[in-house]
Amino acid sequence: MSDPQVFLDAALDALGPRGLTLDPDLITPWLTDWRGRYTGAALAMASPASTQELAALVRLCAEHNVPIVPQGGNSGMVGGATPDAQGKSLLLSMRRMNTIGDFDVAARKVTCGAGVVLQTLHEAAERHGLRFPLTLGGKGSATVGGLIATNAGGTQVLRHGSMGALVLGLEAVLADGRVFSMLKPLKKDNRGFDLKQLLIGSEGTLGIVTAATLKLVPVVAERMVIWAGVPSASVARQLLLHCEDAVGQALEGFEIMPHLSIEAVKEHAPSLRPPLAQSHAWHVLIEIVAGQGASEPPAERGAAMLEDAFEKGLLEDAAIAANEAQADGFWLIRDTVPAAERARGPAVQHDISVPVEDMPGFIDAAVPALESAWPGTEAIAFGHLGDGNVHFHVIAPQGSDGVSWQAGDGKAISRQVHDLVTAWNGSISAEHGIGQLKRDELARLGDPVALEMMRQVKRALDPQGLLNPGKLI
């Protein structure tokens, strides 16, 4: 890097006072990731207001060799938006680029800036009778750009796919300041390989997403939310297949939670009452919505499906939410699982996937393997069974000191979980990305050919290595 002051003066010229700050009070809150694992330092924080401003800024960074760490809502799970401690990087806030364009109601799409917050998008879409079908815990802060950069998942992937499947068009600033612009969506376009897909999930290492044209779906007119108790993960999987056969595309959610998760919720939030009176080894939350073009209401289809499932022995017990408030209550229990587990004590968390059909076998093998290798720990797998993706958490033995346990046994446990996942042909990151948290594990366990391909593409598109250095690869 040349003299930082020369760069900062030029950047201030390009962005104006609202677009660049050196004030530690304004910058510090964004230098620690929201899970509190990483704290970095930055030369300054830039907040460009437009693609053109960002492009000019990136050209300056290239000229002065200043690394750039893009950040949306700072709600990522893997430290992907936190700079390193050297203080030589520019922290790039995308939050000012938060314009939502006109909704195209007939074509069900909207173009919006990378800084648009997910919940804001949800609310804007609803006002047009539409829905953006991706949601997750951090929706109040997560931005469109961050969701694209991490190819985020959530609880509606089963039907609608991850973020990448909802991106129809994309705009991004590349490492040398050129603008890649493909915001006008074409359903079919075979002019070479799909560059849009290259940027999705690249965690800001190949380009900085500035805007996207997103797919929307009709609002849910009616839904049926079911809470079921089942004896095993394997039966839960059979129940999933049964639901898919019975209602097809109308199946919007299928989440599993073990007994221990429900106990943790009861302890943590006594006001939340699990719907089933008896105890079950596994709990399943199912949502069926009125499908587009379906003439039968979801309640009728769901009731017939449940009856069938009982007859086939795929359920021990089930409760149907009687109204919207109760349905929200069912989901609240599911959404409280992570917090309830955190309250139980320190833990190491893994966002993993295996081939969908292998997930019950994986859970049945991995939970006892971990618990017996690490006496006193509790292993919990919960989440998106239909996607072959669970959050696999291992809770420290009672009385452990969080920091030292996580740095010692916790690290070894994570390696064991990742080894197991790899042996089952799975992924050590199903929906959170790699960031800095899993970079070494990816280097250790990833396919060497795939890793080298990613590095080759990275070097080709960012030869100076200025885009989000130290992340992913």
Added chain:
Amino acid sequence: MSDPQVFLDAALDALGPRGLTLDPDLITPWLTDWRGRYTGAALAMASPASTQELAALVRLCAEHNVPIVPQGGNSGMVGGATPDAQGKSLLLSMRRMNTIGDFDVAARKVTCGAGVVLQTLHEAAERHGLRFPLTLGGKGSATVGGLIATNAGGTQVLRHGSMGALVLGLEAVLADGRVFSMLKPLKKDNRGFDLKQLLIGSEGTLGIVTAATLKLVPVVAERMVIWAGVPSASVARQLLLHCEDAVGQALEGFEIMPHLSIEAVKEHAPSLRPPLAQSHAWHVLIEIVAGQGASEPPAERGAAMLEDAFEKGLLEDAAIAANEAQADGFWLIRDTVPAAERARGPAVQHDISVPVEDMPGFIDAAVPALESAWPGTEAIAFGHLGDGNVHFHVIAPQGSDGVSWQAGDGKAISRQVHDLVTAWNGSISAEHGIGQLKRDELARLGDPVALEMMRQVKRALDPQGLLNPGKLI
């Protein structure tokens, strides 16, 4: 290239006599593309039997600097599998790598070699009560590898997507002989950007697809096939939206043909009788299938949908196929359109897309623009309205000499069509790819930033430029 004989001896050692031939009688039929536009020459034709053999061969090619032109069924539309005339390239037949693995009926997937012919895959899937939902005219020769390399489309894209959407896992040999292997499908995997997507549609320029794990769907239990007459492309689009609203995912096909296409079919194949007695400006072929999880049979849903469409004035007339034979007959008329047009005389053909909602406007503008600029020509747009993709053919004035017309006026017409498409934010290749046919047009009209990104990726993954040189970029 070093001494070709040294390379050929080494290749013969690696592949054995069945794997390498220099016999012109065996090679010549594969040196001309099936549309007869391009004829090339080759050093030899290699036919490896396995990924390992191919990897060894590619290492030899890298060592001896021998360019490789991969070829599947040689049924591509853009000369993408035809070598240049220099005779220094190795023609690589993938046709021996045609093993179909075990069908995973529960998970609805199958892994097969790149050389498997599409029709063979269709038939094998059917024997397992499953369906591979992509079909096109060249199905009797097109291979899985070629379909992936070109991200092929067809008449079922509306519901099931292009080839890329059906690829769950992929294996490929890279330019230096390393094997990229991701055949085990994961529904969610965020270990960096999607390398699989990079190879799909790359026309053999980034890697040679050797095998794929493909998505299957249930066989169609029942279908309803409708032939409708409508007054304009714009009404056809309204009818499409009406169908989507009424039957959603059950809508599997929606093809449009202008009056002139039907007249051409009648002339070319008098035994085929169009279903409607009266003449209509546009004809629409609609297929509705029994959707997974749908309780109502397609015939009932389709009949209600049609009745509604009549009431709304979206149809002038319609016929419903009374049985499977008649349904096949309706499709045969559609499938005969290209041959009937070829029989009318020389033409230039364009495989184009614009944003779906803009297609009627594009057709209404482009057809008269071309016909008035080139007196005596007839412009015809037919095909996949639901994908925003039509085949836009301009037929030469009667009595034109094919070869000279195509090289002269035909070229100028193609440029005009491509200019128009570009002005409408469309693509000059919707489903056929770029190959050698459209390479110059892509260079002329493509987004310079996107083109440079593709070249950067190409140079990174194939620094010697040995994979399918002269194609795409």
